[in-house]
Amino acid sequence: MRRIYFDNNATTPMLPEVRAAMEPYFAEHFGNASSIHHHGQETRFAVEKARDSLAKLLGCRASEIVFTSGGTEGDNLGIFGVVQAGDHVITSTIEHHAVLFSCQRLQEIGVAVSYIPVNGQGLVDPEDVKRALRPNTKLISVMMANNETGVLQPLEEIGKIAAEADVYFHTDAVQAAGKVPIEVNRIGCDLLSISGHKMHAPQGVGATYVKKGTQLQPMLYGGRHERQRRAGTENVAGIVGLGKAAEIALHAFERGDDLKMATMRDQLQIALLSAAEASGVNGAAAPRVPNTANIYFDSIEGEALVIALDLKGLAVSTGAACSSGATEPSHVLTTMGLSPERARASIRFSLGKQNTEEEIDFAICAVPQTVARLRDLSPLWKKKLLATSC
Amino acid sequence: MSGGVDSSAVAALLRAEGHTIVGLTMQLWNQRRLAGHAGMPESVQGRCCSIDDVYDARRVAEKINIPYYVVNHEARFERDVVKPFVSEYLAGRTPIPCSLCNNFLKFDEFLVMARQIGAEKIATGHYARVSYSEESGRWLLQRPVDRAKDQTYFLFGLTQEQLSRTLFPLGGMTKAEVREIARQHGLASAEKPESQEICFVPGGDYKRFIEAYLEEQGEALPDSSGELVATDGATLGEHAGVHNFTVGQRKGLGIATGSPLYVIQINPADHKVVLGKDEELFSKTLRARELNWISVEDVREPMRVSVKIRHRHEPAMAWIQKSCDDEVTGTFDEPQRAITPGQAAVFYDGEIVVGGGWIV
Numbered sequence: 001m002r003r004i005y006f007d008n009n010a011t012t013p014m015l016p017e018v019r020a021a022m023e024p025y026f027a028e029h030f031g032n033a034s035s036i037h038h039h040g041q042e043t044r045f046a047v048e049k050a051r052d053s054l055a056k057l058l059g060c061r062a063s064e065i066v067f068t069s070g071g072t073e074g075d076n077l078g079i080f081g082v083v084q085a086g087d088h089v090i091t092s093t094i095e096h097h098a099v100l101f102s103c104q105r106l107q108e109i110g111v112a113v114s115y116i117p118v119n120g121q122g123l124v125d126p127e128d129v130k131r132a133l134r135p136n137t138k139l140i141s142v143m144m145a146n147n148e149t150g151v152l153q154p155l156e157e158i159g160k161i162a163a164e165a166d167v168y169f170h171t172d173a174v175q176a177a178g179k180v181p182i183e184v185n186r187i188g189c190d191l192l193s194i195s196g197h198k199m200h201a202p203q204g205v206g207a208t209y210v211k212k213g214t215q216l217q218p219m220l221y222g223g224r225h226e227r228q229r230r231a232g233t234e235n236v237a238g239i240v241g242l243g244k245a246a247e248i249a250l251h252a253f254e255r256g257d258d259l260k261m262a263t264m265r266d267q268l269q270i271a272l273l274s275a276a277e278a279s280g281v282n283g284a285a286a287p288r289v290p291n292t293a294n295i296y297f298d299s300i301e302g303e304a305l306v307i308a309l310d311l312k313g314l315a316v317s318t319g320a321a322c323s324s325g326a327t328e329p330s331h332v333l334t335t336m337g338l339s340p341e342r343a344r345a346s347i348r349f350s351l352g353k354q355n356t357e358e359e360i361d362f363a364i365c366a367v368p369q370t371v372a373r374l375r376d377l378s379p380l381w382k383k384k385l386l387a388t389s390c
Numbered sequence: 391m392s393g394g395v396d397s398s399a400v401a402a403l404l405r406a407e408g409h410t411i412v413g414l415t416m417q418l419w420n421q422r423r424l425a426g427h428a429g430m431p432e433s434v435q436g437r438c439c440s441i442d443d444v445y446d447a448r449r450v451a452e453k454i455n456i457p458y459y460v461v462n463h464e465a466r467f468e469r470d471v472v473k474p475f476v477s478e479y480l481a482g483r484t485p486i487p488c489s490l491c492n493n494f495l496k497f498d499e500f501l502v503m504a505r506q507i508g509a510e511k512i513a514t515g516h517y518a519r520v521s522y523s524e525e526s527g528r529w530l531l532q533r534p535v536d537r538a539k540d541q542t543y544f545l546f547g548l549t550q551e552q553l554s555r556t557l558f559p560l561g562g563m564t565k566a567e568v569r570e571i572a573r574q575h576g577l578a579s580a581e582k583p584e585s586q587e588i589c590f591v592p593g594g595d596y597k598r599f600i601e602a603y604l605e606e607q608g609e610a611l612p613d614s615s616g617e618l619v620a621t622d623g624a625t626l627g628e629h630a631g632v633h634n635f636t637v638g639q640r641k642g643l644g645i646a647t648g649s650p651l652y653v654i655q656i657n658p659a660d661h662k663v664v665l666g667k668d669e670e671l672f673s674k675t676l677r678a679r680e681l682n683w684i685s686v687e688d689v690r691e692p693m694r695v696s697v698k699i700r701h702r703h704e705p706a707m708a709w710i711q712k713s714c715d716d717e718v719t720g721t722f723d724e725p726q727r728a729i730t731p732g733q734a735a736v737f738y739d740g741e742i743v744v745g746g747g748w749i750v
Binding site for chain 1: 412457459461462502503505506507508
């Protein structure tokens with residue numbers, strides 16, 4: 001069966017160039033990057049070259065990049081690395097669980113946390129962040145792009161608020177990296193976490209920007225790696241892959257690939273909305289990353305639509321892969337004001353660099369047909385039809 | 391696919407017959423939800439929907455190479471199975487959650503979802519047989535070949551529409567044969583032990599479950615304490631709540647007497663629990679409501695049937711007759727022991743399920 005993958009916010013396929021760049025570092029160049037000898041020097045060079053690429057991608061110094069195992073570790077590091085019992089933290093209600101659950105843990109160890117809600121378009125109001133500041137506020141952590149809706153948050157304004165209040169500012173940029181240009185100085189953040197596998201590098205590698213001067217407490221102890229910010233032998237092949245993916249992403253912005261992707265996404269969105277009644281885009285009026293469309297089809301069960309489409313060869317999702325199997329409707333969509341029913345009727349389409357126009361056409365054909373079949377069998381839809389006909 | 395041997399064998403059988411099939415596991419209850427509440431263990435090894443069972447089901451799906459998904463029906467399960475389970479006990483009745491799960495989950499919400507994803511029918515590992523009668527123009531539910539495994543008692547609520555979309559491939563086999571099929575297909579679940587207890591009640595301790603669930607919901611256990619009385623009305627003692635009793639129960643009554651005493655009746659109105667001798671448990675009549683008919687459209691004339699009043703009960707001959715629109719009165723030839731409100735009365739015409747209802 002032909003398989004089409006529109007779930008790139010869950011993970012992306014590695015690009016062939018990334019894989020090729022990594023290949024020598026599995027067996028040929030195997031050295032421990034901390035070793036003195038030739039083998040170590042070879043891999044040290046590769047790690048530092050990748051660090052340069054990441055620094056270029058984020059607009060920072062190479063020394064400000066810490067390699068991690070991925071977004072979750074980066075978020076944990078950015079939070080637990082600067083916060084202590086007695087502090088106050090401000091975050092939003094739409095964060096990824098890597099941030100939300102970390103904040104819940106903070107509350108258990110004596111940290112006060114304020115959760116800033118979002119408006120109907122999924123946007124945090126920077127004024128709310130400002131109002132939440134307290135004398136003991138230590139950290140603001142607000143994500144750059146939401147994983148479910150793709151909505152881009154007003155980080156620059158939040159960055160200014162953080163700077164004025166002299167509060168650390170961390171952002172989970174996992175869903176933004178590689179999709180939109182990132183400049184840490186414009187954002188005004190002190191900490192920014194990204195993940196390799198969301199941008200066509202392998203799973204198990206990520207990076208966190210740590211602004212020079214940030215008093216960061218490491219979470220892993222064991223060696224002087226990463227300037228004593230993250231102990232553990234470097235995942236050289238992964239880091240090389242992440243470096244290559246960063247280079248590719250930068251070139252892609254220069255070529256305007258992000259605009260092309262937005263065009264494809266919009267095409268899909270418009271076609272689906274016109275083919276299926278009682279549907280709409282969540283966060284449509286907010287700025288979004290170019291690859292994500294979160295669409296509701298009223299009176300369907302998102303879980304059933306995902307399975308039905310998978311059986312036709314089209315991979316999409318109901319939201320965060322990490323939340324699959326959860327009963328509760330998406331916390332992101334409900335906090336935006338969607339009813340639980342509409343939140344459960346929402347599906348996320350997220351494109352990647354490998355997707356083609358032809359694949360978009362397939363989705364435009366397959367999705368409305370499947371939605372119609374689901375609705376024919378849906379007790380909710382029948383009820384709705386009856387209600388509108390009387 | 392529960393991860394057990396029966397549904398695993400069903401999948402392997404249908405796959406071998408060349409059907410296009412999709413494996414689905416229903417996630418119905420989070421076994422960790424009540425951990426730590428009202429004396430529930432912190433780590434609960436539940437019977438169903440556990441990570442281990444889902445893992446086993448997934449392994450089977452991989453082995454026989456079929457698409458496989460876990461679908462979440464926890465919300466409906468809680469609303470239509472768990473909550474009624476709790477409220478029935480609190481009202482002094484003895485519920486059967488398995489029948490509710492069949493009526494509202496497996497053969498309703500789940501069947502709808504299966505059809506939405508493109509399936510024509512669902513197949514389950516129940517021991518029962520379903521067939522279409524040209525003569526009556528109705529779908530029939532029949533007892534299985536393996537009498538010891540008969541699950542028709544829990545399936546009396548199925549509608550004609552539901553039966554028409556259901557396959558029970560194990561109805562013609564014995565459990566031993568089913569295990570052999572699983573072995574032949576190299577399925578890891580072939581040797582898995584039987585599950586007997588209520589899937590969401592760890593260790594079968596329903597009283598503790600009810601207390602833990604209410605605590606989690608932030609609700610107080612309603613005070614249904616009252617008197618233990620003899621059949622002649624004499625007070626024998628006190629009890630802490632009607633949910634601690636079920637008709638026919640002997641142990642845990644909290645009083646010591648010379649001759650063994652049994653719960654004869656639970657009176658939800660005044661919280662009185664009537665105790666008596668074993669012979670006082672026997673009765674010739676029952677009343678059943680919320681009826682569902684399978685082999686017949688309705689019962690307008692008195693009908694000769696055998697009636698099963700609990701899962702492990704040998705059907706006993708009786709006459710049934712409508713007492714009003716949605717109530718049947720059953721009159722047994724011989725008195726039956728412990729006819730229990732909340733349980734189902736299922737009516738059989740030999741092998742065939744005529745219908746059934748809930749004992750009041």
